[in-house]
Each structure stands twice: as structure tokens, then as C-alpha cells.
Amino acid sequence: MPxxxxxxxxxxxxxxTTTQTLRATxxxxxxxxxxxxxxxxxxFVRVIDYMGDDNAITQAARVSYGKGTKAVSNDEGLIRYLMRHxxxxxxEMCxxxxxxxxxVFVARQWIRHRTANVNEYSARYSILDREFYIPAPEHLAAQSVVNNQGRGEALSGEEAERVLRYLRDDAMRCYDHYEEMISQDDQQGLARELARMNLPANVYTQWYWKVDLHNLLHFLRLRADAHAQYEIRVYADEICKLVADWVPYAYKAFEDYRMGGATLSSTALDCVRRMIKGEEVTQENSGMSKGEWREFQALL
Structure with missing residues (x-):
């Protein structure tokens, strides 16, 4: 249980416990x-605190007092304009x-987004819990044959059982040795900051992560994408639900222009214009590489 x-x-x-406040909520x-x-x-993911809302975005854009305009459509339209351009x-005001x-291995992916304030649980001072991520059988997959960063078909049968057994047994064995090394029973006990190196990358850690909305949406655009690794994508998906309730106008614009939109290169845009005119465009006469053409076709 989490x-x-x-x-x-x-x-x-x-x-x-509730507290009265003059701040916008x-x-x-x-x-x-x-x-x-x-x-x-x-x-798990949980909200500790937040600042601002949709009104804070339009207020900052206009450098105005109060909640912006009285017409909701104007505020929503402004947010969409800001996102579009x-x-x-x-x-960043939110x-x-x-x-x-x-x-831990998800945290190491996550920390690549260097635009947040982070404070992580310290295994130098505290003892990590005996908790490890063990994938559900349907998420055990072979290496993709077309994408070096992706997964292929799911493992099955005896191979899946063997991999799960290795993951559980190795994690438990590493933690047993971790506990033994830091034990104070009739021995000096290894320093926690050294003993932690024996723990596997699927052990759980915790942190506080504070980020502004602009950089949060950039994180979500990459990590809530279908091509992101499953184990970080499920966190991004959960955060998306929170953001949708927090700043609904901004999130809707984000869905339209970032998650659901697409960016075309000048070459790709030229190909679209030629197609509209009725010209037959192929990879050979498109000016694109095979990889670019494959992605362009998938986009269309």
C-alpha cells in the first residue's frame, strides 16, 4: 500500500483543518x-501547496488589479492566445x-527536468523502507527492435515468471544486506551514506517537487506523451488530472496546442501546401529523410 x-x-x-485567507484560491x-x-x-502523488489560478495568468499578462476582465470568454481567449504564441x-506566475x-530509476529520469526546486528524502540520515517497484506482468516487455529507448512485445510464460522472480529476489537480498550492514547489533555498523549504495534502482524514494506552471506543462508534454516510459508516464497522467482541476482554461489550451497539436518544419509545411494543390508528394521528392518522412506520414 502507498x-x-x-x-x-x-x-x-x-x-x-481550514484557514481563512485573502489569497486567491x-x-x-x-x-x-x-x-x-x-x-x-x-x-503516490499529492499536492502540498499551490499558488495562483487561471486569473493569475491573465492578471499577470495585463499587469492588472483584481481578477482581470469581467467577461470569462475574454480571459479564456487571452490564455489561449498566450499558449498559442x-x-x-x-x-510562470502559478x-x-x-x-x-x-x-529511484524514475526519479533519475524526472530530475532531468532541471527547472524545479527539489528536496529528496535523505538516505544519509534515514533508513529507506523495504519497498520496491515490481512491474505488473503486462508491463514486462522485451527491448523494441525499432526503438533503442522503447519496449516491444510483452514477455510471457516461463520467461516472465523468471524475470519477476529475479526482480523480487534480488531486491529483497540487497535490502537484507543493507539492513545487516547498518545493524548496530554487536558491530560498528556501516554508515548509512555508504550502505545505501547496495540498494537497487527500483527501491522507492520520496521528494518535494515545486515548479511553476510553464515548466510543469513542459514536463507534462514530454512525460504524459504516449512515447514516454510507462513508469514515469503514469505519474504525469496523475498530475495532469490535478492541473486540469487547478487551471482549467490553461490546461484546455495546453491540451489543444501542445498535447493535441503538432509543429511542422518549413519542409513539411511546403509538402502540405503541395498536397493541397493536388501534387503527388513522395519521400523522394519531399526533401525529407526516411525518418522525417515516416514521422510526417504518421502525423498526417
Whole structure:
């Protein structure tokens, strides 16, 4: 389970306490505060704090007082204009702080986004829990034969059982030795900062991750994409739900222009114009490489 009963009780206590404020609040996000949403087998995502809402974006764009215009359509239209024309600064006026529990190998992918403030659980001072990510059988897949970064068909039968057994046994054995090395029973005990190196990359860690909306949407555009690794994509998908409730106008524009939209090179755009005119365009006369042409065809 992602949470112990004590942890859930603490969250329930936090959610039962309310405080008056003059700051702008987003009703959609208020309902999510502190709640832990399960991800993978032991992970979760929960909102610790946030700042701003859709109004904060339009207010910053106009450098105005209050909530912007009285016409909601004008505010939504402005947000769509800002998203469409890649005006990023107004979106930086909103921030989100998350508490995330995730496998170490996912954290190492995640930390590549160097535009957030991060504070991770320290295994120098504390002892990590005996919790490891073990994939569900349907997510055990062979290496893709066409993509060096992707997966192919799912493993099955005895091979799948063997891989799962290795993952469980190796993780448990490593943790057993980790515990033995730091034990204080009739021995000095190895320093925790050294003992942790014996733990596998599927052990769980936790961190606080604070990011502005502009950089958060960039993270989601890459990690909620169908081509992203499953284990990080499920976290991004859960965050998408939170953002949709927090800043609905901004998220809808993001879905339209980033997730659902496409960017064409000048060469590809020229090919589209030629196609509209009725010209037969092939890879050979397109000016594109085979890879570019394959992606262009998939896009169309």
C-alpha cells in the first residue's frame, strides 16, 4: 500500500483543518490538497501547496488589479492566445508543490527536468523502507527492435515468471544486506551514506517537487506523451488530472496546442501546401529523410 494508516490519519487531520485567507484560491485544487493519489505499486502523488489560478495568468499578462476582465470568454481567449504564441512568462506566475513517492530509476529520469526546486528524502540520515517497484506482468516487455529507448512485445510464460522472480529476489537480498550492514547489533555498523549504495534502482524514494506552471506543462508534454516510459508516464497522467482541476482554461489550451497539436518544419509545411494543390508528394521528392518522412506520414 502507498500509505500506512498513520500516514492516512495525518492527511485526514490536515484536510479537516481550514484557514481563512485573502489569497486567491482554486476550488478545483482545494479538493485535492494533501490527498495522496496512488501510482504504481507503492508510489503516490499529492499536492502540498499551490499558488495562483487561471486569473493569475491573465492578471499577470495585463499587469492588472483584481481578477482581470469581467467577461470569462475574454480571459479564456487571452490564455489561449498566450499558449498559442508561446508567451511563457504569465504561466510562470502559478506554482505547484508536490510530494511524490517514486522508484529511484524514475526519479533519475524526472530530475532531468532541471527547472524545479527539489528536496529528496535523505538516505544519509534515514533508513529507506523495504519497498520496491515490481512491474505488473503486462508491463514486462522485451527491448523494441525499432526503438533503442522503447519496449516491444510483452514477455510471457516461463520467461516472465523468471524475470519477476529475479526482480523480487534480488531486491529483497540487497535490502537484507543493507539492513545487516547498518545493524548496530554487536558491530560498528556501516554508515548509512555508504550502505545505501547496495540498494537497487527500483527501491522507492520520496521528494518535494515545486515548479511553476510553464515548466510543469513542459514536463507534462514530454512525460504524459504516449512515447514516454510507462513508469514515469503514469505519474504525469496523475498530475495532469490535478492541473486540469487547478487551471482549467490553461490546461484546455495546453491540451489543444501542445498535447493535441503538432509543429511542422518549413519542409513539411511546403509538402502540405503541395498536397493541397493536388501534387503527388513522395519521400523522394519531399526533401525529407526516411525518418522525417515516416514521422510526417504518421502525423498526417
Amino acid at each position: 500509505l500506512t494508516q498513520d500516514q492516512q490519519d495525518e492527511i485526514n487531520e490536515l484536510r479537516s 482554486a476550488p478545483g485544487m482545494e479538493k485535492h490538497l494533501y490527498t495522496a493519489y496512488p501510482v504504481l505499486d507503492h508510489g 508561446w508567451h511563457s512568462t504569465p504561466f 506554482e505547484l508543490k508536490l510530494h511524490v513517492k517514486l522508484p
